[in-house]
Amino acid sequence: MDNPDLFDRTARRLRRNRAAPDYAAHDFVRATMLDGIAERLDAVTREFTDILDLGCFDGAFTVPGSRIARCDAGFAFAKGAGGVQADEDRLPFADASFDCVVCAGVLDQVNDLPGALTLIRRVLRPDGLFLGAFVGAGSLSALRTALRLAEQDRPVARLHPQIEVRSAGDLLMRAGFALPVADVETLNVGYRDVGRLLGDLRGMAATNILVDRHPLGKAALTGLAESFAAAADDQGRTREKFEIVFLTGWSPDPSQPKPARRGSGTASLTAALTPKP
Template structure:
């Protein structure tokens, strides 16, 4: 039995194609994600030869020196801009063990089959290959959500994507078979003079509603949402919006990696250690 799809793949391609030409004016969120990924990559003391930029947007990610980069994007225009191929993250066209580094910034929260995408990422990695990812997580766009709740209090509709908790993200890495999985979160706050500017940014980064079950938003509801957004503003007239960025790190399993100690392999008991501590021994 196939898993029901919550995101409209065709609409996603179209919106990414529309966003491509003006993306540079709205790329602050992905830039923050890439900064975090590059910071984590800088702490890794090894070289990489074959890199996959998964969800490449305009190809702004710079691979490590000397590495070859393949790029994939769900939108034709972004893939063409970056010199990559068009495809979906949960339907990768690459052979197993093709890369020693996979980077993905800003797309996994829009993928229908996130567990499947992570499993495919692990499969295209060589043993001891590294995955570094970033995506929007739970707690994002709180001001926008609150505005829609006020605007459509009597007949609420799904306007924003489901969001993944950081703990669930770590569990997904483990389920996909990654070794040494780590998921952590960083908060980015952006202040807007009005709801229209926020929506303009979301459109410009191809981040608007892609749910299969989309419903039209009336002008009256949009006006009520804009008023609610404005009422949440600080004294200077700007409303703070929140973006929770979940960073993912995982390694393709390899016999050379550190392994957790076997159960029962400890040489001293916890009870003995506590007793020594209490007696000052």
């Protein structure tokens, strides 16, 4: 039996379509992700000819000299970037189609994340590179606190479950990636009011798309604004943070370095830890 979806696929497509026309005014989180991905890509001493930009948004990711296929769950983003529309856990591409897959800003909204990562590995050629980034655990802590204070009597899940960096690394291993690495960087943003934050979340297609979601009532919305404002610093801004988890993994290939066989070491740990006279 298939597991029920956590996220509403239809709502996700509609939210992405709504965000597309003005996305450039709210793209700062993904821009930070793409900067980090570019740094990691620059550190690799090889060229990639066929790249998949998965969750392409407005097609801002570019690599000079490479062919880039675009894919997005939203029709408006996919059409605007000249790509195809598809969910990350339902990819339409043949195995071994790309030597690099980049996925920035969408993996935290995928129903079957282990399945999506497995599909990403499958569409990679042997020794192909996967670079991903998404908003992870610890993000939107100010908004989460303000919501909890505003709805003390009837708390409702309004923010998506968030993935810790260690769990992200485990998911890469489960999906069959070689040499997996997961690390995190923090982006801090100051907001004068919660409306600005909610506007950014809508503009980046990052609002609540849980299947089980409920509207925020007028009283709760007022309480949310008051609680968020009460956390402001001496400059009148409430600090919100986005914990960006970066993923790096390689499609397995015999040419890749292998971990040393257990017991193959030639140096004694006891000798290394014994103080020298």
